Amino acid sequence: MKFYTLGGCDEAGRNMMAFEIGEEIIICDMGLQLSNLVLYNDAVDSMSLDEMIEKNIVADPKQIMDKKDKVKAIVVSHAHLDHVGAVQYMASLFNCPIYGTPFTIEVLKVLMKSARSVKEPLRNKFIKVNVNSSFTLPSGIEVEFVNVTHSIPQAAMIAMHTPEGVILYANDFKFDNRPALGQRTNYDRLKELNEEGIKLLVVDSVRSNLKRKTLSEIVVKEMLRDVFIETDIVNTQAVLITTFASHITRLKSIMELTAELNRKLVFLGRSISKYCKAARNAGIIDFKEKGVVIAESPSEVNKWLDMVNKNKKEYIVVCTGHQGEPNAVLSRIAEGRTPFELKEDDKVIFSSEVIPTQVNIEARQILDAKLETFRCKIFKDIHVSGHASREDHRDLLNMIKPQNICPVHGHVRLKEGMIELAEEFGYKRGENLWVLPDHEVKEF
Numbered sequence: 001m002k003f004y005t006l007g008g009c010d011e012a013g014r015n016m017m018a019f020e021i022g023e024e025i026i027i028c029d030m031g032l033q034l035s036n037l038v039l040y041n042d043a044v045d046s047m048s049l050d051e052m053i054e055k056n057i058v059a060d061p062k063q064i065m066d067k068k069d070k071v072k073a074i075v076v077s078h079a080h081l082d083h084v085g086a087v088q089y090m091a092s093l094f095n096c097p098i099y100g101t102p103f104t105i106e107v108l109k110v111l112m113k114s115a116r117s118v119k120e121p122l123r124n125k126f127i128k129v130n131v132n133s134s135f136t137l138p139s140g141i142e143v144e145f146v147n148v149t150h151s152i153p154q155a156a157m158i159a160m161h162t163p164e165g166v167i168l169y170a171n172d173f174k175f176d177n178r179p180a181l182g183q184r185t186n187y188d189r190l191k192e193l194n195e196e197g198i199k200l201l202v203v204d205s206v207r208s209n210l211k212r213k214t215l216s217e218i219v220v221k222e223m224l225r226d227v228f229i230e231t232d233i234v235n236t237q238a239v240l241i242t243t244f245a246s247h248i249t250r251l252k253s254i255m256e257l258t259a260e261l262n263r264k265l266v267f268l269g270r271s272i273s274k275y276c277k278a279a280r281n282a283g284i285i286d287f288k289e290k291g292v293v294i295a296e297s298p299s300e301v302n303k304w305l306d307m308v309n310k311n312k313k314e315y316i317v318v319c320t321g322h323q324g325e326p327n328a329v330l331s332r333i334a335e336g337r338t339p340f341e342l343k344e345d346d347k348v349i350f351s352s353e354v355i356p357t358q359v360n361i362e363a364r365q366i367l368d369a370k371l372e373t374f375r376c377k378i379f380k381d382i383h384v385s386g387h388a389s390r391e392d393h394r395d396l397l398n399m400i401k402p403q404n405i406c407p408v409h410g411h412v413r414l415k416e417g418m419i420e421l422a423e424e425f426g427y428k429r430g431e432n433l434w435v436l437p438d439h440e441v442k443e444f
């Protein structure tokens, strides 16, 4: 069995890894490097794939291109863009289906409506596989989607049942024991996989330096309640919340809290609209049916911001822009490019954290400085991560006892926690603990 680290091993982003098992290759994930993507924005749609590779926006698949006919499946673990965002640009290099859970496939279909994809539609078939079920490749290898909790619906660990044992691709996950939407991680199945024997664990380690457990999403709902409803000693006018567009669970919590306030909920921005459509199409939640206004185009967004501005106490606004993206709704508000005027009695809630890349850090500093000039109330970091911390990783290792471990999803500095923990469990670097850079091939 050969493991190709095409992307996502040296950095948090553009995840793409391939496993060659006998005569077949399975590609797990095909993601974007979002911090490089935002540098080019709309120009990406007119770039060639080679240009996107050269600009480090997508992973470089060159290591497997001479055997591309062996690729029998592109399997996507969940719908975050750093895992699926490159499918629309790269999947057609391979003559095989794309497998994902229903929500993930619906997100891919919504993404495919970009100008470029309409011009060059993908030939690959989309195949939906529910969590906690599997499909079989021509050689008989079973590929299973094990339900895990993360910050997006229907995330899965991918278990590939090879003759040499199970390869478990666990990228990304957290262990949320009180998920606000969906089921808990399928711990029973993970224990069964341990009985079968796990040859290799490829594991999201981006938060492994944090010596704690990642808290449940239910905790964020209470944090939100605190700043949203109960921190209202002085009269609040407008409430603007910005969060990850793909975080359907978070949006649902906000909707439930809004109902307690008797205000109308308005979602503003293109990416929120896209993920809400996918959630509706996958039968997870239909926000529109529940009375939420969803506005997508800048003119529609402005129309609603004008209405909110005239009756600030009647609305709660959820908008894009938590990373300080220059053209997102919150940046446009902060620059006075919309009819909405921020005032001292307004609240701005960041239900997010800064994704620690240089581009994001700088963009957020600029946005924060602009917001502060309005002297409005600002609440930052009303958020818990979707990624496992050290104690979650400890639980995972105790449950599955893999023969080999390969930490991924981040620069080596971010993966140190996982390395330290694995060494605590008795794993040895170069023997059964593999810290691989991108563009490496490792035979097991």
Ligand SMILES: [Zn+2]
Residues within 6 Å of the ligand: 078, 080, 083, 150, 172, 386
């Ligand atoms: Zn993710």
